[in-house]
Amino acid sequence: MTGDALPAGVSFWTAAAMIAAVSITSTAGEVLTAAAMKSIGDLDDIRAQSGIKGAIRAVLTCPLFFAGVSFLAIAFFALLFALNHLNLSLAAPASASLTLVTNAIAAKLFLHENVDRRRWTAALLVCIGVYLLAH
């Protein structure tokens, strides 16, 4: 990141903290939502047994789901705050691509997913790809 990419009055560390805040809250939201859906089970099976209302009820009665959505809402406002201080071309791709990597780490640590070499490679390729796409 060069000094030219930052608006006047915003230091590198301030920008990094804003982008990190978006990534951390977004990752917390994604992981909690994924944990909620894993705990609920296959929605297709639930819908086949209890209909669409049963599937909606299963999601809306899961506390983890609301915790996840709350963090996703905080991540949204953190992104708005970052966009208020940083350039769109920096904040949006940097936070989106960093979130992909933090999600892979969090999925391995908290969801116990088997993030093997294939998935690490994919996360890094998509991360760089998202950043390039914004330029």
Add this chain to the structure above:
Amino acid sequence: MSHPRLKPGQYLILALVALCAPLGDSCLARGMSELPAISLAHPLVLLAAVFTPWIAAGIALLIAFFACYLTALSWADLTYVLPTTAFGYVLIALLGRFWLHEYVSPYRWAGILLITLGVGFVARGPSRTENPDRGESSASGQSTKELAG
């Protein structure tokens, strides 16, 4: 429950995840650009904006995205579903190039190539894995059981 191979309906859900989010964002952007500048002093104008056709379509598409995303997370790993959402950026760039005839820079083509490669890598693997330490069933766990049986 493990799903070593996805069913056609599940691939359709993943395709909708990739399509609905960027299309919804585009509808919102189109709808908001047609409105005059909205001031925080008049928040009711923002509420009225929800009922304009483009913004209503955008919200409907984003709700459809979230429903499909939650469904996908109920039978696939987060690290399997997330690259699919990123593939939406590729679809938007390709739509911009071939439908709207926008210029796509070499950097963007490189980004499209990398995301497509990344999604291809993940798609070739299992959709659901769990840590064997937790003693849960998984794609690899099922193979072990089959071998033991």
